[in-house]
Amino acid sequence: MLPGHRSIKTALRTALWFMFLTLPFMVVRVNTLKGEVEWRWQNMLWVGLAVFLLAIVWDIALSNRHKRSDRKPSASQTLSRLSQRVFHDKTVYLPIIAGVFCLALLFPWLFNTYQVNIMVLALMFVVLGLGLNITVGLAGLLDLGYIAFFAVGAYTYALLNTKFGVGFWFSLPIGGIVGATFGILLGFPILRLRGDYLAIVTLGFGSIAKIVFENWEEVFNGAKGIAGIGRPGLFNIEMSLEATTTYIYYLMVALVMFAAFMTNRLKESRIGRAWLALREDEIACVTMGIDMARTKLSAYAFGAFWAGLVGVIFAARNTYINPNSFTFMESALVLSVVVLGGMGSIVGVMIAAMVLILLPEYLRAVAEYRMLVFGAVMVLMMIFRPQGLVSNVHRYYRKHSETDAAQKG
Amino acid sequence: MEYFLQLFSSGLTRGSIYALIALGYTMVYGIIQLINFAHGEIYMIGAFVALIVSGVLTIYGFSGASILVFAAVVAVIYAAAYGYTLERIAYRPLRGAPRLSPLISAIGMSIFLQNYVLLAQTPDFLPFPALIPEFEFIEPLAHIIGSAELVILTVSTISMIALTALIKYSRIGKAMRATQQDMHMARLVGIDVDRVISVTFVIGSVLAAIGGVLVGSYIGQINFYIGFMAGIKAFTAAVLGGIGNIPGAVLGGLVLGLSEAFAAGYISSAYEDVFAFGVLVLILILRPAGLLGRAVKQKV
Numbered sequence: 096m097l098p099g100h101r102s103i104k105t106a107l108r109t110a111l112w113f114m115f116l117t118l119p120f121m122v123v124r125v126n127t128l129k130g131e132v133e134w135r136w137q138n139m140l141w142v143g144l145a146v147f148l149l150a151i152v153w154d155i156a157l158s159n160r161h162k163r164s165d166r167k168p169s170a171s172q173t174l175s176r177l178s179q180r181v182f183h184d185k186t187v188y189l190p191i192i193a194g195v196f197c198l199a200l201l202f203p204w205l206f207n208t209y210q211v212n213i214m215v216l217a218l219m220f221v222v223l224g225l226g227l228n229i230t231v232g233l234a235g236l237l238d239l240g241y242i243a244f245f246a247v248g249a250y251t252y253a254l255l256n257t258k259f260g261v262g263f264w265f266s267l268p269i270g271g272i273v274g275a276t277f278g279i280l281l282g283f284p285i286l287r288l289r290g291d292y293l294a295i296v297t298l299g300f301g302s303i304a305k306i307v308f309e310n311w312e313e314v315f316n317g318a319k320g321i322a323g324i325g326r327p328g329l330f331n332i333e334m335s336l337e338a339t340t341t342y343i344y345y346l347m348v349a350l351v352m353f354a355a356f357m358t359n360r361l362k363e364s365r366i367g368r369a370w371l372a373l374r375e376d377e378i379a380c381v382t383m384g385i386d387m388a389r390t391k392l393s394a395y396a397f398g399a400f401w402a403g404l405v406g407v408i409f410a411a412r413n414t415y416i417n418p419n420s421f422t423f424m425e426s427a428l429v430l431s432v433v434v435l436g437g438m439g440s441i442v443g444v445m446i447a448a449m450v451l452i453l454l455p456e457y458l459r460a461v462a463e464y465r466m467l468v469f470g471a472v473m474v475l476m477m478i479f480r481p482q483g484l485v486s487n488v489h490r491y492y493r494k495h496s497e498t499d500a501a502q503k504g
Numbered sequence: 505m506e507y508f509l510q511l512f513s514s515g516l517t518r519g520s521i522y523a524l525i526a527l528g529y530t531m532v533y534g535i536i537q538l539i540n541f542a543h544g545e546i547y548m549i550g551a552f553v554a555l556i557v558s559g560v561l562t563i564y565g566f567s568g569a570s571i572l573v574f575a576a577v578v579a580v581i582y583a584a585a586y587g588y589t590l591e592r593i594a595y596r597p598l599r600g601a602p603r604l605s606p607l608i609s610a611i612g613m614s615i616f617l618q619n620y621v622l623l624a625q626t627p628d629f630l631p632f633p634a635l636i637p638e639f640e641f642i643e644p645l646a647h648i649i650g651s652a653e654l655v656i657l658t659v660s661t662i663s664m665i666a667l668t669a670l671i672k673y674s675r676i677g678k679a680m681r682a683t684q685q686d687m688h689m690a691r692l693v694g695i696d697v698d699r700v701i702s703v704t705f706v707i708g709s710v711l712a713a714i715g716g717v718l719v720g721s722y723i724g725q726i727n728f729y730i731g732f733m734a735g736i737k738a739f740t741a742a743v744l745g746g747i748g749n750i751p752g753a754v755l756g757g758l759v760l761g762l763s764e765a766f767a768a769g770y771i772s773s774a775y776e777d778v779f780a781f782g783v784l785v786l787i788l789i790l791r792p793a794g795l796l797g798r799a800v801k802q803k804v
Contacts, residue, residue: 112589113589115585116582116585116586116589117624119552119553119556119557119578119582120552120556120620120621120624120625121624123556123560124624124625124626125555125556125559125560125563125630126626126630127555127559127562127563127630127631127632127633128630128631130562130563131563132559132560132563132564157597235604237604237607237608239611284785284789285785285788285789287789287792288788288792291537291538291539291603291607292743292788292792294539294607295539295736295739295743295784296784296785296788298736299736299781299784299785300781300785302736302777302781303777303778303781303782306774306775306777306778307778310774310775423732424615427611427615430608430611431612434608463623464619464623466615466618466619467615467616467619467620467623469612469615470612470613470614470615470616470617470618470619471612471616472612473608473609473611473612473615474593474594474609474612474613474616477598477601477605477606477608477609477612478594478597478598478609481601481602481605
């Protein structure tokens with residue numbers, strides 16, 4: 096569809112408006128410390144051009160969005176039908192899973208340690224995403240302080256290891272359980288809060304956790320952090336750095352599979368259905384006899400459990416942690432993984448974590464713009480594709496029963 | 505006693521800034537029930553524009569308090585423009601969407617604006633030109649209240665009075681109150697609801713920008729990240745007073761500012777921010793409607 100005369104006129108006006116908006120920020124760069132001013136007029140041209148093109152695309156996309164709600168078949172529906180086929184036709188998805196699995200197993204032998212290390216990071220975010228997906232995606236409780244549970248896990252292992260000499264494997268479940276306990280503890284006071292208050296309070300909890308880690312010198316060693324944390328061992332065998340990286344990599348692959356399996360089973364379980372019901376309509380859900388407190392607390396506990404677990408591995412991988420690894424930006428990163436992936440969708444979260452972590456690592460040029468892009472992605476996804484890249488497979492059941500009803504009636 | 509008075513005036517100053525920002529949160533929430541997460545960023549943008557304008561002018565050899573006034577006017581215009589654009593891009597297309605959607609969109613906008621300023625300007629703290637003049641008549645009280653604090657108190661009081669008058673007596677203020685009470689009914693009687701919402705964002709942004717300029721010249725340095733903490737504290741203030749309630753926002757801001765100043769002065773300043781969050785959590789648990797708010801029954 097070609098843009099019409101009117102939309103070009105609007106785009107021109109939008110471009111001019113944004114040139115005005117960005118004028119002080121993009122053109123002037125003032126250093127009041129040194130008393131220098133730099134004028135960058137060429138930026139104005141780029142802003143104008145970029146906004147002009149974006150405005151045309153925006154216009155088309157918005158009008159498509161409106162049309163989509165009017166008419167039935169469209170590109171996005173074909174896409175979701177395609178994704179449904181991929182996820183439900185065994186002959187299609189089994190080979191794909193097998194292929195991905197083989198690739199995951201062979202990865203450390205095909206690439207060098209640096210790449211493997213980045214992959215470990217991406218896999219950590221996959222598990223974090225799956226964990227937050229339970230709280231936000233399934234139960235609909237927006238948690239902006241999620242990284243605090245991750246920090247709790249990391250500090251649990253760091254303290255257990257450096258002060259009491261507890262080993263990695265013993266600490267791993269402890270980290271998860273401590274995370275889950277904190278999830279429940281923090282969940283209690285905020286049970287009755289509605290969506291947006293909840294978001295702010297969890298944000299507050301996340302920030303409080305960081306400030307406590309920073310300021311409680313006696314226990315957490317303050318801003319200096321804790322160093323010399325033990326790497327994971329395997330029957331007391333001495334391992335080189337490369338071998339440990341590979342070892343952690345396989346550990347993460349196993350954990351991702353375990354987490355994906357668990358969340359998938361949870362989703363279809365009684366408690367999973369209760370989460371979905373709670374997300375859709377709290378009052379109706381409670382009226383149906385679902386225990387609201389238990390359902391919400393279990394969503395927090397399960398989400399925090401995975402974060403605590405990954406936190407332990409994070410501390411073991413880095414051998415050094417400080418409070419700066421656990422800022423709001425990390426929480427926002429995990430949240431954008433969930434949002435981009437499609438709330439509630441497991442495969443979507445996995446793909447989104449890979450894209451959001453690996454892309455900036457490999458494209459160094461965009462690494463600087465990473466948070467800028469995350470912010471924009473969150474806004475655009477909400478407007479144009481709130482169901483995420485891969486929409487939740489649960490829709491399938493509804494459609495199925497509809498056709499059933501149609502056949503019967 | 506002197507220490508107490510010092511803490512009192514600094515708490516009052518702080519509190520009136522929180523109140524200025526909190527008003528924006530509360531007005532927006534009152535009308536569309538959205539926590540405008542990016543509101544703190546508007547405040548930051550206001551402060552930054554003022555810094556850029558006054559910085560350039562100082563470097564090119566101008567000086568005096570008139571620069572501050574000029575910079576403040578430019579900052580207010582820009583903040584209003586950003587607030588308007590923010591609503592058009594990130595919130596208007598989501599009207600009628602599930603509640604979580606505009607909130608996530610707001611968080612995205614907040615991250616976007618922070619990094620936009622970070623990339624286009626600088627990640628470092630920049631010193632804000634000291635432009636508030638030293639008044640001589642304040643000399644006998646100088647150990648309790650500085651001229652910057654006096655200016656902040658005066659300007660914020662005037663802004664709040666102006667806002668109250670606007671909402672109470674002007675045509676658009678009446679439309680705002682009507683929309684707040686019942687959006688559908690307001691639309692039925694011919695109020696352009698979209699325009700009212702835009703105006704609300706613009707007014708909120710203007711107040712935030714005034715706060716930003718005042719804080720910038722009071723504290724003396726700013727960076728791209730100041731909006732985050734200020735935003736959360738102002739939100740706390742808004743909730744404390746009862747969100748959606750305009751006198752409540754002012755009261756909440758003052759209470760929060762004073763209690764923070766006393767807690768920092770008499771207990772410990774390391775946990776100052778924890779204190780603000782603690783207040784927020786306690787209020788939400790014990791009295792979610794806030795000090796002045798009425799409990800709203802949820803309709804099924």
